[in-house]
Amino acid sequence: MGHKTSRKHAKKTTEAAEAAVLPLDAEEVQVVGEPSMSDLLRVDKGFVLAEVDCESTPGFSGGKSAGTEALALHAPEVGEWQERLFAESRAGSKRALLLVIQGMDTSGKGGIMRHVVGAVDPEGVRTTAFKAPTEQERQHDFLWRIRAALPHAGTVGVFDRSHYEDVLVVRVHELVPQAEWSKRYAQINAFERQVVGSGTEIIKVMLHVSADEQKARLTQRLERPDKHYKWNRADIDERQLWPDYMEAYQVALTKCSTKGAPWHVVPANKKWYARYAVQRLLLDRLEAMAPEWPDMGIDVEAELARFDAS
């Protein structure tokens, strides 16, 4: 994890590169030593999921209106960074960014897609929602469909659920024998090491809601006919397995939080906070990647002269 000590904005001007070495505006400085959002939410040694307070808002002292405002304020930056990442790829860079979103039903994954990912140029982002594998997908290794959905150079990939379902729902329901799923943690780590090694940085996020909050959200779905299309009778039955899911998450989070691709647990009972936190994680990472407008080696005068001749 690269830590950054500044929060510079992506400016669509040539001064942006120079700005990086100019004195920073006090408001934009994150004091050295102050923990980043990643520091606050990262799954490190000794992490215990049950100890996370789903109502908490680490790294943000304001309330809902301030959080919503901050989200809107920074939304354009995500798109601007992505444009730089794409520009860089035109000059040969292979870098990309992958955001993996996991969470129990109603944890707010859709809201992250609309409110955080939605700020990126649709051509610069590729969202994949992983459902129960199709017949064709089942003919392959569990990572086959994941590999096929990895982001191209210069783009941001977003997974709404992911290969982690293969050690979550699959483990809880014993959809494959233990001998098989138990090997997957190491397979996932090896896979992600490969992905990171090839230039795609990975941010992994679990949106963590409490069982009570889920009950409230599911009840609301029932009470709003325009949300009935999201209803699934099995959702209530799955709640019986809540402790099993939490155990499966605890294991996955700790076995697969690596230096190259750490897990973050985002308290998600407050939707506005979860969105703010994921946006911050994305922005911090993009800032650390610091893609620059590439020098494309264009002879501007010569090209302008060609224009006049045209």
Add this chain to the structure above:
Amino acid sequence: MGHKTSRKHAKKTTEAAEAAVLPLDAEEVQVVGEPSMSDLLRVDKGFVLAEVDCESTPGFSGGKSAGTEALALHAPEVGEWQERLFAESRAGSKRALLLVIQGMDTSGKGGIMRHVVGAVDPEGVRTTAFKAPTEQERQHDFLWRIRAALPHAGTVGVFDRSHYEDVLVVRVHELVPQAEWSKRYAQINAFERQVVGSGTEIIKVMLHVSADEQKARLTQRLERPDKHYKWNRADIDERQLWPDYMEAYQVALTKCSTKGAPWHVVPANKKWYARYAVQRLLLDRLEAMAPEWPDMGIDVEAELARFDAS
């Protein structure tokens, strides 16, 4: 083309269905007989591309600030209609919507993606940018990669360039013999008839900039180092072929503007207008499709009782 006489908003409430039969707010009414955006921009019999004024703003009497404001005002509606379309698909509907965007280089296709399409939930939209075909794609019929990119039920598909390149750039540069490309107009019409028949409505848009406006936009790219990544030396050379491209467009627009999948030519020298017009075309069509929140047959009381027991 279904015409609609009202512009109702997609409301995320149960009253939306009832609202459709309630007296309409005067401000929301489009007077019967007033031409819709599609009426104003559609390619009908006798259409001549050369007669379109790229600076004009059909159907909008205000200027840039009013147009930008209108775009922002209506942006959420596009997403709301798409959610209904998706909801409907959960109850078995196979309907989808495909937006095809064509235009010369710098005509503003990217801006449509960011400012119009960007308002839709990223999970409800699938954007495909068609580049020169890959080696694999060349092994297949020209419609092969197009079919693979068609939107799923309940979603909005967006093509940034499309199968029309196979009768535009391919025709201008004679990339295949005339005997081959000349058959494609009929093949395209048959293909689109199939697509529409299977429940996917199609909106086709040509963003039409003038040659002078393109020159100004390309010059600006050269003058802004942060836009150099978009530069392509061939862009200037392609300008020499402008009349050939206009001829190819004229033929494609008139041969392939069908009742089921008409073409629209959007004057695009004013970016704000082009965005407004495409948004209006999208909204008018979604309103005419009028997807409704489906009755999922849920016994709400029984489900709530199951909750209490859980």
